[in-house]
Structures are given as C-alpha cells and as structure tokens.
Amino acid sequence: MSSASDFLREYLTVLILGGVGAALVGLLLGASHLLRPARRQPGKSLTYESGVDPVGTGWTQSQIRYYVFALLFVMFDVEAVFIFPWATRLEAYGGFGLVEMGIFVFILLLGLVYAWRKGVLKWV
Amino acid sequence: MPDFVAPTLDLHALAPEFVLAGVVCVLLLLDVVLLDRAKAIVGSIAGLGLLGSLVPILTLATSDHPTRTMFGGSYVVDSTSLLLKALFIVSAYVVVLLSTNYIGEGDYWESEYYTLLVSSVLGMTVMASARDLISIFVALELLSIPAYMLAAWSKRDGRSNEAGMKYYLMGVFASAILLYGMSLLYGWSGSTQLSEIGRAIGEKNSPAVTLGVVFVLVGFAFKVSAVPFHMWAPDTYEGAPTPVTAFLAVASKAAGFVALIQVIGQALVLRMNVMIPVVAVLAALSMTIGNLIALRQTNVIRMLAYSGIAQAGFMLAPFVASQYGGIDAIVIYLVLYAATNLGAFAVVMAIARRTRSAEISSFGGLFSYSPGLAVALSVFLASFVGIPPLGIWYGKLSVMRALIESQGRWATVLAIFVALNTAIAAYYYLNVAKTMWFDDAPEGESTPIKVPTSLRFAVGIALVATIALGVYPGPLTDAATPEATPAAAPSGR
Numbered sequence: 001m002s003s004a005s006d007f008l009r010e011y012l013t014v015l016i017l018g019g020v021g022a023a024l025v026g027l028l029l030g031a032s033h034l035l036r037p038a039r040r041q042p043g044k045s046l047t048y049e050s051g052v053d054p055v056g057t058g059w060t061q062s063q064i065r066y067y068v069f070a071l072l073f074v075m076f077d078v079e080a081v082f083i084f085p086w087a088t089r090l091e092a093y094g095g096f097g098l099v100e101m102g103i104f105v106f107i108l109l110l111g112l113v114y115a116w117r118k119g120v121l122k123w124v
Numbered sequence: 125m126p127d128f129v130a131p132t133l134d135l136h137a138l139a140p141e142f143v144l145a146g147v148v149c150v151l152l153l154l155d156v157v158l159l160d161r162a163k164a165i166v167g168s169i170a171g172l173g174l175l176g177s178l179v180p181i182l183t184l185a186t187s188d189h190p191t192r193t194m195f196g197g198s199y200v201v202d203s204t205s206l207l208l209k210a211l212f213i214v215s216a217y218v219v220v221l222l223s224t225n226y227i228g229e230g231d232y233w234e235s236e237y238y239t240l241l242v243s244s245v246l247g248m249t250v251m252a253s254a255r256d257l258i259s260i261f262v263a264l265e266l267l268s269i270p271a272y273m274l275a276a277w278s279k280r281d282g283r284s285n286e287a288g289m290k291y292y293l294m295g296v297f298a299s300a301i302l303l304y305g306m307s308l309l310y311g312w313s314g315s316t317q318l319s320e321i322g323r324a325i326g327e328k329n330s331p332a333v334t335l336g337v338v339f340v341l342v343g344f345a346f347k348v349s350a351v352p353f354h355m356w357a358p359d360t361y362e363g364a365p366t367p368v369t370a371f372l373a374v375a376s377k378a379a380g381f382v383a384l385i386q387v388i389g390q391a392l393v394l395r396m397n398v399m400i401p402v403v404a405v406l407a408a409l410s411m412t413i414g415n416l417i418a419l420r421q422t423n424v425i426r427m428l429a430y431s432g433i434a435q436a437g438f439m440l441a442p443f444v445a446s447q448y449g450g451i452d453a454i455v456i457y458l459v460l461y462a463a464t465n466l467g468a469f470a471v472v473m474a475i476a477r478r479t480r481s482a483e484i485s486s487f488g489g490l491f492s493y494s495p496g497l498a499v500a501l502s503v504f505l506a507s508f509v510g511i512p513p514l515g516i517w518y519g520k521l522s523v524m525r526a527l528i529e530s531q532g533r534w535a536t537v538l539a540i541f542v543a544l545n546t547a548i549a550a551y552y553y554l555n556v557a558k559t560m561w562f563d564d565a566p567e568g569e570s571t572p573i574k575v576p577t578s579l580r581f582a583v584g585i586a587l588v589a590t591i592a593l594g595v596y597p598g599p600l601t602d603a604a605t606p607e608a609t610p611a612a613a614p615s616g617r
Contacts, residue, residue: 010334010398011334011401013334013335014334014335014338017335089128092127092128093130094128094130096130097128097130106149107149110149110152110153110156113156114152114155114156117155117156117159
C-alpha cells in the first residue's frame with residue numbers, strides 16, 4: 001500500500017497550504033481586532049471621501065462615459081507599453097518587427113475607429 | 125543582449141488562424157463603414173469566413189508534412205490539432221446558422237455579435253495548437269472574454285445579465301487559480317514549454333509541483349464545468365441567448381478539454397500519481413451529480429446543461445488512462461458530443477420558436493404535429509444515451525475501452541461509474557422522447573412548426589454527422605490517434 005501513502009503525502013501539501021491560508025486570514029483579522037482600540041464616534045462611521053464631508057448616499061449613479069473613456073485610455077496605455085521597447089531596439093527587430101508592430105497598431109486603431117463611429121468620443 | 129532572430133513563420137500552417145483574424149477585422153470594418161446597413165450581411169460573411177478557414181485545414185490535412193512545429197515547439201500543427209480546429213470551426217458555423225434568425229429577430233447588436241463569435245473561435249484554434257503555458261493562457265483568454273460578453277447579449281433581460289456576470293466572475297476566478305498553478309509549475313521547471321515542464325517534474329518531485337498540478341487542474345475544471353466547480357453552468361446556460369448557450373456548451377467546453385489534453389498529455393504524464401486522484405474524483409462527481417440533478421429538471425435547456433456536466437465527467441474519466449489511448453478517446457468523444465449537442469440545441473430552438481418555452485411539458489405530442497423535428501430530436505437523445513449506431517455510442521465505447529485496458533484501480537472504479545451513469549442518464553433523455561411521442565398535444569397545436577432554412581440546415585449537418593460518424597467512425601479514429609512522431613520533442617525553428 002505504499003502508493004496509497006505516497007498519494008496521501010502528496011495531498012498533505014495541498015491540505016497544509018489550505019490550512020496556512022485559512023490560519024493567516026484568521027490570524028491577521030483576529031490580531032487587528034484584538035490590538036486596535038474601538039472608540040465609536042459618529043464622524044468615524046461616515047463614508048470616507050478623501051477628507052471632505054460626503055454628499056448624498058453611497059449609492060449614487062456615476063456617468064458611464066467616464067468608464068468608456070477609461071477603457072480607451074487603457075487601450076493606448078497598453079499600446080505604449082509595447083511600442084516603447086520595440087522603438088528602442090527598432091533596428092534589431094528590422095522588417096519583421098515593423099510588420100508585426102504595424103499589424104498590432106492597425107488592430108488597435110480599428111478599435112478606436114469603432115469607438116469613434118459609434119459615437120463614444122462625443123461628449124453630449 | 126542576444127541578437128533578435130525573427131522566427132520563420134510557416135504561413136501554410138498558420139493560415140486558418142490568419143483567415144479567422146482577417147474575418148474578425150473585415151466584420152469590424154464593415155460595421156464601422158456601413159453602420160446599420162451592415163446588419164443584413166454580417167451573418168453571411170461570418171459563415172463564409174468560417175467555411176473559408178476550413179480550406180487551409182483541409183490542404184494541411186492532405187499535405188505531405190502533417191506535423192509542423194513552430195516557435196521552438198510552442199506551436200504544433202498535427203493531425204489531432206487539425207481535427208480539433210475543424211471541430212471548433214464547424215461548431216461555430218452551426219452556431220452562426222442557429223443565430224441568423226434568433227439574433228436578427230431579437231433586440232440584439234448584430235455586427236458585434238458575429239465579430240466576438242469569430243474572435244472566440246480564433247482563440248480556440250490557437251488553443252488546439254498551443255504547447256506552451258503562455259500560448260495556452262493567451263488562447264484561453266481570447267476565447268473566454270468574447271464568450272463572457274456573448275452570454276450577456278440580451279442586454280435588457282435580467283437573466284442574461286446574470287448569466288454573463290456569473291460566467292465572467294467564475295471565469296476570472298478560474299483564470300486566477302490557473303495562473304497561480306502555472307506560475308508554480310514554471311517556477312519549478314524554469315520553462316513555460318509543456319514538454320520541458322514534463323521532463324523537469326518527471327525527474328524530481330516537490331510539494332510545489334503537487335500544488336501546481338492541483339491548481340492547474342482546478343482552473344481547467346471550472347472551464348469544463350466539472351463538479352464541484354459547475355455552479356455557474358446551469359444559470360449561465362439558461363440565461364444566455366440560446367445560440368450562445370449552444371456555443372458555450374459545445375465549443376467553449378471543448379476548448380477547455382483541449383487545454384487539459386495538452387497540459388496532461390504533454391506535461392503531467394510523468395506525475396500521474398498526483399493527477400489521477402484529482403481527475404478521477406472530478407470525473408466521478410461530475411457524472412453522478414450532473415445526472416442526478418438532470419433527473420429533476422423540467423426545462424430542456426437546464427436539463428441539457430446538467431447533462432453536459434455529466435458528459436464532461438465521461439470525458440474527464442479517460443485522462444486516468446492517458447497512456448492507454450485515453451486521450452484519443454477524449455478527442456473522439458468531444459467530436460461526437462459536439463455533433464449531438466448542437467443538433468439537440470438546434471431542434472429545441474426550432475420548437476421554442478413556436479411554443480415560446482423550453483419546458484419539457486410543452487413538447488407533448490410533438491410527433492403528431494411536427495414529426496420531422498420529433499424524429500430528429502429523438503435521434504440526438506438516443507445518441508446521448510449511447511445507443512448504436514448513433515454518434516456517442518462510439519465515444520462511450522472508446523472511453524470504456526481505454527479505462528478497462530489500463531487496468532488501474534482508479535480506472536476500474538471509473539468504468540463502473542460510467543456504466544451506472546449511462547443507465548441513469550437514459551431515463552431523463554428518453555423521458556423527453558416519451559413526452560414527444562406519447563403525450564397529448566396541447567390545445568390547438570395541429571399545424572407543423574415552420575422551421576427557417578438556416579435552422580433546417582443546422583439540424584441537417586448535426587444529423588448527418590451524428591449518424592455518419594456513429595456508423596463509420598474509422599476516419600475519426602485515424603485523425604484522433606497521433607502519429608508515432610513525438611509532438612513533444614522541440615525541434616528547431
């Protein structure tokens with residue numbers, strides 16, 4: 001039955017990891033609960049809004065347009081992340097790199113043109 | 125810094141992916157240029173594009189060098205991967221056929237729908253060839269992210285939003301677990317290539333390897349909706365638009381299995397002692413629990429979802445017998461399951477167009493007023509049960525043969541589970557058939573259901589595939605069995 005004990009030993013690792021994970025959560029939350037002072041004041045239970053007194057409730061609607069713009073920003077951010085390293089070694093990558101980067105930029109541009117045609121860029 | 129050497133691209137081997145990428149760009153450009161006028165043609169262009177990408181697959185399959193290796197062994201095109209690519213593309217074509225009326229008549233965005241569908245298929249074809257953790261992960265995300273959006277495609281239907289949200293959250297959670305496991309495997313072996321990982325973890329064992337293997341398996345178990353990681357599947361399948369459900373249940377699940385096949389077949393074969401218990405437990409649980417819950421379903425789509433979980437169990441089982449033809453059995457089962465399941469979804473959609481519901485009770489007396497659909501659905505249900513000579517019987521045979529030939533303890537237990545569950549499953553599949561044939565039709569149902577041409581065509585393709593591959597499975601077996609050349613051996617660029 002050595003194979004069975006082998007198998008149990010293998011899975012002991014998984015159990016130990018799970019146990020350590022659970023213990024860590026309990027330890028951190030428990031320790032902070034024990035160590036922190038608890039003096040309740042009405043000001044402390046207000047929604048934190050960077051030091052300013054909050055206006056309205058936490059359930060306010062925000063403009064969905066900000067989200068779309070953030071998405072477009074991420075698109076160009078990612079583009080830059082790939083273009084900068086390529087540009088520093090432009091000659092080494094040669095024609096192959098140029099074609100690859102051309103395809104990459106084309107597909108990203110397609111996304112921008114799509115957003116433009118669907119009226120996302122207009123701030124009505 | 126070492127000099128950069130441009131990899132030589134085997135354009136022929138990459139042609140299917142290039143065609144699909146081109147189709148995605150063309151669909152997007154059409155939408156951008158024509159706006160609403162594009163709606164009339166996007167469906168046909170997506171369908172033609174998918175058929176077009178089959179051409180290079182056929183030329184590759186008949187060429188002299190069926191096995192081609194690229195990027196230092198990270199990307200392999202061999203007969204099995206060609207078969208799987210063809211499976212994905214044909215499934216997607218059938219889904220396009222299912223979609224044309226459904227998406228056109230409903231309140232849906234059309235151009236984006238097809239664009240996302242084809243990009244998801246692109247991810248699947250890449251997955252079929254990926255032999256590297258990074259390519260596998262990129263392919264997995266490329267196929268999943270469009271699928272998350274498609275699941276929520278009925279924008280104003282709360283249940284569809286719920287479907288997309290559940291699928292998205294569970295999918296991202298699974299990706300995180302998978303990445304954690306992958307990072308452990310990479311950290312131990314120092315390579316992202318599956319064959320190198322296989323060599324490294326075969327030589328020396330460590331607790332990190334066990335953890336890596338378990339996490340990777342759990343990550344993929346989410347994708348193939350194996351119990352106990354299945355809870356998203358029924359809600360997602362019921363809420364998503366029905367063609368998308370068919371796509372998720374067939375193509376997306378198959379892609380998860382393809383990833384498992386690569387990872388297990390190439391990297392984990394030498395750590396079978398770690399892998400077998402996990403996979404065996406997942407398989408046995410999926411089969412049994414999927415079937416038991418399916419017994420109590422009154423909605424056909426939910427029943428198909430739970431039966432899909434049970435079928436995933438049948439497909440997971442042969443991994444235990446990987447060295448005894450188990451992998452081939454999985455590939456065979458995947459193809460037959462895809463044909464049968466797509467057919468079943470097509471018929472259910474055709475019926476639901478009239479009855480506006482997918483409740484089993486609404487199928488009563490279908491044979492009396494729409495005999496063609498009743499016969500077609502009966503064929504698919506009988507194939508699910510595994511009655512020869514219809515499709516899945518051969519898949520079940522291959523699975524059982526692999527399990528019994530391996531003679532391992534786990535494999536034998538699983539073989540018993542497969543046999544028992546096939547019997548349980550027969551009850552609920554045949555119960556639907558009984559309702560169609562023997563129950564009374566609801567009041568006023570006498571005229572046959574009008575089926576649109578595209579749906580007719582989809583049912584036809586699935587019917588032909590289910591019957592033909594069940595009667596004559598020879599070519600399928602040949603394509604699913606890898607040649608003697610070890611695909612794992614990394615060759616030069």
